Amino acid sequence: xxxxxxxxxxxxxxxxxxxxxxxxxxxxxxxxxxxxxxxxxxxxxxxxxxxxxxxxxxxxxxxxxxxxxxxxxxxxxxxxxxxxxxxxxxxxxxxxxxxxxxxxxxxxxxxxxxxxxxxxxxxxxxxxxxxxxxxxxxxxxxxxxxxxxxxxxxxxxxxxxxxxxxxxxxxxxxxxxxxxxxxxxxxxxxxxxxxxxxxxxxxxxxxxxxxxxxxxxxxxxxxxxxxxxxxxxxxxxxxxxxxxxxxxxxxxxxxxxxxxxxxxxxxxxxxxxxxxxxxxxxxxxxxxxxxxxxxxxxxxxxxxxxxxxxxxxxxxxxxxxxxxxxxxxxxxxxxxxxxxxxxxxxxxxxxxxxxxxxxxxxxxxxxxxxxxxxxxxxxxxxxxxxxxxxxxxxxxxxxxxxxxxxxxxxxxxxxxxxxxxxxxxxxxxxxxxxxxxxxxxxxxxxxxxxxxxxxxxxxxxxxxxxxxxxx
Amino acid sequence: xxxxxxxxxxxxxxxxxxxxxxxxxxxxxxxxxxxxxxxxxxxxxxxxxxxxxxxxxxxxxxxxxxxxxxxxxxxxxxxxxxxxxxxxxxxxxxxxxxxxxxxxxxxxxxxxxxxxxxxxxx
Numbered sequence: 001x002x003x004x005x006x007x008x009x010x011x012x013x014x015x016x017x018x019x020x021x022x023x024x025x026x027x028x029x030x031x032x033x034x035x036x037x038x039x040x041x042x043x044x045x046x047x048x049x050x051x052x053x054x055x056x057x058x059x060x061x062x063x064x065x066x067x068x069x070x071x072x073x074x075x076x077x078x079x080x081x082x083x084x085x086x087x088x089x090x091x092x093x094x095x096x097x098x099x100x101x102x103x104x105x106x107x108x109x110x111x112x113x114x115x116x117x118x119x120x121x122x123x124x125x126x127x128x129x130x131x132x133x134x135x136x137x138x139x140x141x142x143x144x145x146x147x148x149x150x151x152x153x154x155x156x157x158x159x160x161x162x163x164x165x166x167x168x169x170x171x172x173x174x175x176x177x178x179x180x181x182x183x184x185x186x187x188x189x190x191x192x193x194x195x196x197x198x199x200x201x202x203x204x205x206x207x208x209x210x211x212x213x214x215x216x217x218x219x220x221x222x223x224x225x226x227x228x229x230x231x232x233x234x235x236x237x238x239x240x241x242x243x244x245x246x247x248x249x250x251x252x253x254x255x256x257x258x259x260x261x262x263x264x265x266x267x268x269x270x271x272x273x274x275x276x277x278x279x280x281x282x283x284x285x286x287x288x289x290x291x292x293x294x295x296x297x298x299x300x301x302x303x304x305x306x307x308x309x310x311x312x313x314x315x316x317x318x319x320x321x322x323x324x325x326x327x328x329x330x331x332x333x334x335x336x337x338x339x340x341x342x343x344x345x346x347x348x349x350x351x352x353x354x355x356x357x358x359x360x361x362x363x364x365x366x367x368x369x370x371x372x373x374x375x376x377x378x379x380x381x382x383x384x385x386x387x388x389x390x391x392x393x394x395x396x397x398x399x400x401x402x403x404x405x406x407x408x409x410x411x412x413x414x415x416x417x418x419x420x421x422x423x424x425x426x427x428x429x430x431x432x433x434x435x436x437x438x439x440x441x442x443x444x445x446x447x448x449x450x451x452x453x454x455x456x457x458x459x460x461x462x463x464x465x466x467x468x469x470x471x
Numbered sequence: 472x473x474x475x476x477x478x479x480x481x482x483x484x485x486x487x488x489x490x491x492x493x494x495x496x497x498x499x500x501x502x503x504x505x506x507x508x509x510x511x512x513x514x515x516x517x518x519x520x521x522x523x524x525x526x527x528x529x530x531x532x533x534x535x536x537x538x539x540x541x542x543x544x545x546x547x548x549x550x551x552x553x554x555x556x557x558x559x560x561x562x563x564x565x566x567x568x569x570x571x572x573x574x575x576x577x578x579x580x581x582x583x584x585x586x587x588x589x590x591x592x593x
């Protein structure tokens with residue numbers, strides 16, 4: 001109310017202000033004109049004529065209230081002379097400040113103007129006219145509508161995204177969400193009321209309840225930094241849950257102050273399902289392979305029991321031992337965490353334990369091995385090499401005494417060396433390629449390496465091969 | 472002579488298992504291929520321990536059979552399986568497993584495992 005009172009100008013000579021323009025009026029960069037109480041144009045300055053694109057007649061009854069060729073509202077509807085802001089001021093005797101209208105010039109061009117109109121009263125308080133100051137706001141108007149348009153376009157882009165996106169203000173209140181976000185949440189979030197997250201309820205990947213004000217988005221806002229790599233479970237009102245990977249990122253204004261945050265929720269449910277299926281398949285395959293090995297072993301042992309021929313028994317026993325060694329190697333392959341590489345240390349320990357069991361009580365084995373990982377390809381040749389070497393030691397033994405063997409897997413200069421040392425003299429000649437040193441020779445070649453025998457204090461059988469790429 | 476019940480649905484494996492155990496001085500009181508059969512034989516024969524495969528023919532697995540046998544008779548198991556995941560091991564805890572025998576295993580490992588398990592029972 002007080003603003004209206006203040007807007008009443010107390011002029012020294014109000015009649016003169018309406019009757020004639022001050023002589024400096026054309027210097028002003030703002031457009032000014034005056035109307036008398038009936039709305040007849042009394043005077044206007046140069047800037048007003050520029051903005052109107054014309055010089056209207058003074059004092060006429062045909063062009064009352066306004067010097068424009070045509071006047072429109074911002075929505076594009078025609079404003080009749082009796083509806084102009086000037087007409088309104090003269091009718092109500094109340095000032096109008098900061099109203100925008102659209103002026104059309106005789107050449108058809110249009111500009112947006114902002115008008116500030118004050119009623120003028122004489123000393124007796126009678127309305128005698130009004131003065132209108134107006135200026136060109138076309139550029140401002142243009143910039144504003146462009147900003148509104150680009151913001152609307154931006155929203156359309158977000159709305160069309162298949163990923164769930166929402167924004168909050170700096171206090172964490174939801175200011176926007178797209179359809180994908182509503183779909184993921186299984187509900188329509190409440191703009192301005194929901195805080196931190198659009199989800200109905202949140203849980204950690206372990207299934208523990210996660211209070212909203214501790215969710216990744218809340219952390220991002222409170223710490224004013226993006227949060228990455230933290231998964232969460234979104235629970236919908238119907239009780240179903242989806243695992244999501246959120247990407248909360250603070251938004252800052254031009255001065256760098258926190259203005260809010262944007263969050264994208266990526267539904268990782270399908271990826272999880274696929275991972276689970278793959279794990280299941282690998283587990284099944286692994287189970288089958290190991291079970292089949294057990295059956296193969298059983299088959300050979302069965303055949304060995306069946307035959308009365310001592311030579312056949314011995315050959316079948318050796319075949320059974322080889323399958324046993326392969327089966328032992330199989331135990332450490334295809335771990336869930338690493339299906340393509342095996343742990344060398346676990347592998348060597350398993351093989352030596354198996355050999356000690358297989359040839360019990362004739363051998364004791366001391367093992368010295370490197371750790372690390374090797375690709376699965378190397379497993380079977382290594383398992384068979386070791387089995388043959390232990391078997392070869394036993395064949396060379398003359399008495400029934402216990403053999404103490406030293407097995408080692410060592411790394412040197414990019415080479416790996418699997419060796420077995422015993423206290424027996426080496427055999428004279430290699431006879432078979434399918435067993436003993438002959439088989440070891442072939443397997444060493446398969447590994448891209450060589451097989452050699454060293455005679456020192458002990459006899460050492462060594463298979464040296466290029467270390468395959470581990471991990 | 473220690474008395475053992477074998478639960479294994481693969482005939483060949485069961486056969487070798489039986490002969491390996493007999494050769495080493497154990498009595499095999501029966502071979503079951505399903506969980507129901509295992510429960511019935513355990514109830515009737517009252518073995519010292521059961522060597523239990525986890526994957527069995529029929530709708531119930533070896534852990535379910537082992538849990539039922541333990542509840543009814545207090546008899547404990549050595550589990551033999553190709554793939555003992557953490558979840559299976561957790562499920563089996565309630566019947567106090569004596570040992571886990573990982574397939575493929577050889578005769579030596581089998582005998583050593585059974586001996587250790589029997590010591591636990593004494």
